[in-house]
Amino acid sequence: MAVGIVSYGSYIPRARIARTEYQKAWGSCGADIKEKAVPEFDEDTLTMGIEAAKECLRNSPTVSIGALAIASTSFPYEEKVMSGTVAAMLNLPERLFSTEHGQSTRAGSEAFITAAQLLGNGNGGQALVIASDAPRALPKETIEHGLGAGAAAFVLGTEDIIAEIEYVNSFISENMGERYRLAGNSFLSDIGVKGFTGIAFNELVTKAIQDVLQHLNRTAADYDFLVVQETDGKRVKSLAKKLGFSEEKVNPGLLYAQIGDTGAASTMLSLAAVLDEAKNGDKILLVSYGSGSGSQAVSFQVIGNPVGTQRLSLRKKLENKKNIDYVQYLKLKRQIM
Amino acid sequence: MEKVAIIGAGQTRYGEFATKGVKELFAEAFIEALKSVDKGMDSKEIKMAYIGTLSAGSGFQLGQIAPLLMGHIGLPNVPAIRVESACASGGMALYSAIMAVASGKYDIVLAGGVEKMRDVSSLKTKYWLGISGDTEYERLAGATFAGIYASVASRYMYEYGLTREQLAKVAVKNHKHGVMNPKAQFRKEVALETVISGAPVAYPFNIWDCSPTTDGASVVIVCNAKRAKEFTDNPIYLAGYGVASDYLAIHDRDSITSFKAARLAANEAYQQARIQPEDIDLAEVHDCFSIAEVVAYEDLGFCKIGQAGRLLDEGTTQLGGRIPVNVSGGLKSKGHPIGATGCGQAVEIFHQLRGEAKEPARQVKDAELGLSHNVGGSGGSATVFIYSKEVR
Amino acid sequence: MGAHISIPMYQRSIGQRYRLAGQKCQACGAIHFPPKAACKRCGSLAGFEEVGLSGRGKVYSYTVIAGAGAPPEFTLEAACRGTYPVVLVELEEGPKIIAQMVEEPEDGVKIGMSVEAVVRRIYVEEDVIRYGYKFRPATE
Numbered sequence: 001m002a003v004g005i006v007s008y009g010s011y012i013p014r015a016r017i018a019r020t021e022y023q024k025a026w027g028s029c030g031a032d033i034k035e036k037a038v039p040e041f042d043e044d045t046l047t048m049g050i051e052a053a054k055e056c057l058r059n060s061p062t063v064s065i066g067a068l069a070i071a072s073t074s075f076p077y078e079e080k081v082m083s084g085t086v087a088a089m090l091n092l093p094e095r096l097f098s099t100e101h102g103q104s105t106r107a108g109s110e111a112f113i114t115a116a117q118l119l120g121n122g123n124g125g126q127a128l129v130i131a132s133d134a135p136r137a138l139p140k141e142t143i144e145h146g147l148g149a150g151a152a153a154f155v156l157g158t159e160d161i162i163a164e165i166e167y168v169n170s171f172i173s174e175n176m177g178e179r180y181r182l183a184g185n186s187f188l189s190d191i192g193v194k195g196f197t198g199i200a201f202n203e204l205v206t207k208a209i210q211d212v213l214q215h216l217n218r219t220a221a222d223y224d225f226l227v228v229q230e231t232d233g234k235r236v237k238s239l240a241k242k243l244g245f246s247e248e249k250v251n252p253g254l255l256y257a258q259i260g261d262t263g264a265a266s267t268m269l270s271l272a273a274v275l276d277e278a279k280n281g282d283k284i285l286l287v288s289y290g291s292g293s294g295s296q297a298v299s300f301q302v303i304g305n306p307v308g309t310q311r312l313s314l315r316k317k318l319e320n321k322k323n324i325d326y327v328q329y330l331k332l333k334r335q336i337m
Numbered sequence: 338m339e340k341v342a343i344i345g346a347g348q349t350r351y352g353e354f355a356t357k358g359v360k361e362l363f364a365e366a367f368i369e370a371l372k373s374v375d376k377g378m379d380s381k382e383i384k385m386a387y388i389g390t391l392s393a394g395s396g397f398q399l400g401q402i403a404p405l406l407m408g409h410i411g412l413p414n415v416p417a418i419r420v421e422s423a424c425a426s427g428g429m430a431l432y433s434a435i436m437a438v439a440s441g442k443y444d445i446v447l448a449g450g451v452e453k454m455r456d457v458s459s460l461k462t463k464y465w466l467g468i469s470g471d472t473e474y475e476r477l478a479g480a481t482f483a484g485i486y487a488s489v490a491s492r493y494m495y496e497y498g499l500t501r502e503q504l505a506k507v508a509v510k511n512h513k514h515g516v517m518n519p520k521a522q523f524r525k526e527v528a529l530e531t532v533i534s535g536a537p538v539a540y541p542f543n544i545w546d547c548s549p550t551t552d553g554a555s556v557v558i559v560c561n562a563k564r565a566k567e568f569t570d571n572p573i574y575l576a577g578y579g580v581a582s583d584y585l586a587i588h589d590r591d592s593i594t595s596f597k598a599a600r601l602a603a604n605e606a607y608q609q610a611r612i613q614p615e616d617i618d619l620a621e622v623h624d625c626f627s628i629a630e631v632v633a634y635e636d637l638g639f640c641k642i643g644q645a646g647r648l649l650d651e652g653t654t655q656l657g658g659r660i661p662v663n664v665s666g667g668l669k670s671k672g673h674p675i676g677a678t679g680c681g682q683a684v685e686i687f688h689q690l691r692g693e694a695k696e697p698a699r700q701v702k703d704a705e706l707g708l709s710h711n712v713g714g715s716g717g718s719a720t721v722f723i724y725s726k727e728v729r
Numbered sequence: 730m731g732a733h734i735s736i737p738m739y740q741r742s743i744g745q746r747y748r749l750a751g752q753k754c755q756a757c758g759a760i761h762f763p764p765k766a767a768c769k770r771c772g773s774l775a776g777f778e779e780v781g782l783s784g785r786g787k788v789y790s791y792t793v794i795a796g797a798g799a800p801p802e803f804t805l806e807a808a809c810r811g812t813y814p815v816v817l818v819e820l821e822e823g824p825k826i827i828a829q830m831v832e833e834p835e836d837g838v839k840i841g842m843s844v845e846a847v848v849r850r851i852y853v854e855e856d857v858i859r860y861g862y863k864f865r866p867a868t869e
Contacts, residue, residue, distance in 0.1 A: 041805070047847075047860070077858075328809075491791055
């Protein structure tokens with residue numbers, strides 16, 4: 001039984017901080033951002049996720065949610081079932097297969113795949129997937145410079161599919177990767193050894209991609225879009241090139257320079273951006289990555305017409321923004337209050 | 338129903354009194370009220386008491402503050418009830434006292450009010466002030482009390498074209514009156530330009546649109562008209578009295594440019610007194626915020642809807658004008674110790690109608706009929722009293 | 730300390746706060762928000778059926794709260810935003826409701842402008858996040 005995406009939605013908070021603000025504050029900006037998104041004081045990953053979900057549900061031809069999977073590395077509570085809150089806000093039924101995913105930036109695809117699997121088991125109906133993130137680090141740490149915010153949501157189902165899930169895989173390894181956060185800490189740590197930590201990313205993403213190609217008997221040329229976890233402005237482009245994916249297949253999914261590192265929501269947002277441009281028959285390869293480390297891949301075949309008439313593309317939405325200065329940024333990230 | 342009169346009235350100065358708590362303030366007002374009874378009165382004549390207070394001493398005595406206060410003034414066995422209706426607590430206390438006498442059960446009843454607001458930090462005061470609106474749906478909307486009234490002003494300005502300048506005239510007038518009132522918290526004139534350019538509070542309001550936080554107490558001795566002359570040759574009679582409520586939250590009201598509770602209360606009072614608004618010689622109205630006085634002119638029938646700004650422009654409601662409003666200084670200049678305000682308004686009218694305003698310059702000449710208007714919060718409740726020199 | 734809203738009390742109103750759950754009078758069809766026991770229009774005590782409100786409406790009146798004067802629950806937010814608008818909105822189904830406005834336009838709030846409801850954090854007390862509705866300028 002085919003399972004795939006029925007509709008999608010996204011939300012980027014309006015506030016932006018520009019690279020120049022970091023330069024003014026610290027003398028340089030340690031991230032390849034032009035600017036990045038910042039949640040308002042009264043927003044959090046839950047409210048952003050709800051915004052994305054509302055758009056997604058509005059654009060779904062039918063709504064019959066039987067499963068919910070939510071993902072973030074920065075949920076508002078470290079321990080609390082949040083599915084109930086989500087269900088109450090979106091008027092979902094109480095009888096719901098709900099799962100909550102965190103623990104690394106791979107959480108978004110973990111939620112996506114779990115929800116798809118739940119449907120694939122004949123549980124019927126549809127699944128709602130929400131990935132939302134706004135990671136934080138101490139202002140004096142370089143890793144902080146690139147951390148952004150955003151949310152994406154998908155309705156998955158077995159009917160009215162616009163992008164069918166062809167294949168999924170998952171790889172893990174014991175390699176610290178770049179970032180981690182000990183229990184009880186709100187701020188990310190980065191071991192700061194880029195060359196060493198880059199190995200985890202390269203190896204795990206490569207493994208995931210090669211496994212897909214092998215399993216489906218394809219090459220890079222068969223894919224129209226490649227979406228990869230963005231943790232900086234360079235790695236995805238450079239690895240994609242090495243693996244034979246041309247620039248125009250990668251560019252549509254690149255959002256880092258505009259919204260920063262959106263953690264668990266990264267690949268989900270990039271997927272939404274790609275769906276805005278995809279056409280019937282296109283193939284999309286998505287690879288997520290989480291430090292610590294792990295990767296997952298999902299291969300899609302677009303079988304419908306993703307772009308609905310009532311929707312604003314994600315790139316168009318990015319134009320609705322308001323720049324803030326560094327002091328305001330620190331306030332919004334609750335670093336000085 | 339028995340006819341009702343006031344035979345004595347007194348109040349403390351309104352202001353900030355670090356050395357006086359609610360007990361001391363209440364006692365001071367009570368003693369002055371007793372002294373004001375021309376032929377003297379044994380306090381044992383008082384058979385019932387209603388005391389208005391919102392915070393009950395900034396919250397230290399939410400339960401049974403009325404017996405506490407009555408015990409303090411030597412009347413421990415007089416039945417006493419705390420009356421609460423936010424800023425109309427005093428008016429409701431007076432209304433209750435009037436009804437107790439009008440019923441025929443009691444001849445002499447004490448009505449009073451007291452509030453201690455200056456003891457606590459402004460953070461705590463914000464809590465007390467904030468709970469006069471709908472806590473769940475107004476306060477949790479980030480709306481302060483000033484914000485609620487400011488929304489009224491916004492809409493009024495939108496519907497009727499009232500200007501910032503006209504609104505500012507309320508404070509100018511009331512401060513000018515307050516200079517002449519020894520009981521007033523603020524006794525300094527303020528220029529129109531100053532009022533217009535005050536520090537913002539809640540658009541369109543600035544600090545000059547908002548009444549202060551105040552300590553104070555007031556006491557009124559209400560008496561069956563049949564016995565009034567035992568105590569004074571010049572009792573002041575309650576010719577009419579009205580009271581009403583409305584939905585607490587302004588979002589539930591049909592219109593926010595008029596306070597229906599005040600309208601209903603006023604109509605009831607006018608009907609009972611069998612007079613028209615034009616017959617009123619002076620009025621003490623509830624100017625907790627500038628717009629409240631503007632709206633009061635219309636709710637009380639002093640002018641047509643939308644015309645209140647004109648009354649201010651023409652000076653109609655100044656001392657010396659056709660219908661002087663708030664010659665005491667009003668809540669803005671005289672002060673607003675929440676529970677005490679309603680009875681404090683009665684104290685002013687009592688003295689004015691007897692020709693004994695403490696500063697002669699403040700005396701409204703030949704006043705026969707007075708009116709006081711006391712509103713709870715943003716109009717959830719209201720009382721209107723009409724006072725006359727003669728029995729009606 | 731005065732006007733404290735307990736967690737259970739807040740919980741009882743999450744239908745209203747999270748998704749603008751309104752009531753429709755079973756006798757005359759009038760829509761209410763927030764809930765009442767008796768219909769405001771016909772007075773019936775017969776009961777209501779829940780109806781989800783769209784969150785769309787127009788600004789009926791507004792004010793802009795100066796930060797220093799914000800209610801205690803909003804002190805931090807006020808320190809962040811400086812001032813914030815509070816709007817009285819007339820919802821398209823009829824009822825009016827007050828809430829903060831977010832993403833207010835550069836040239837200020839205007840009576841009559843179209844708005845839509847969004848879910849945001851209202852405040853945190855007892856380590857529990859209280860979510861609720863606010864309004865932003867309508868996106869269409």
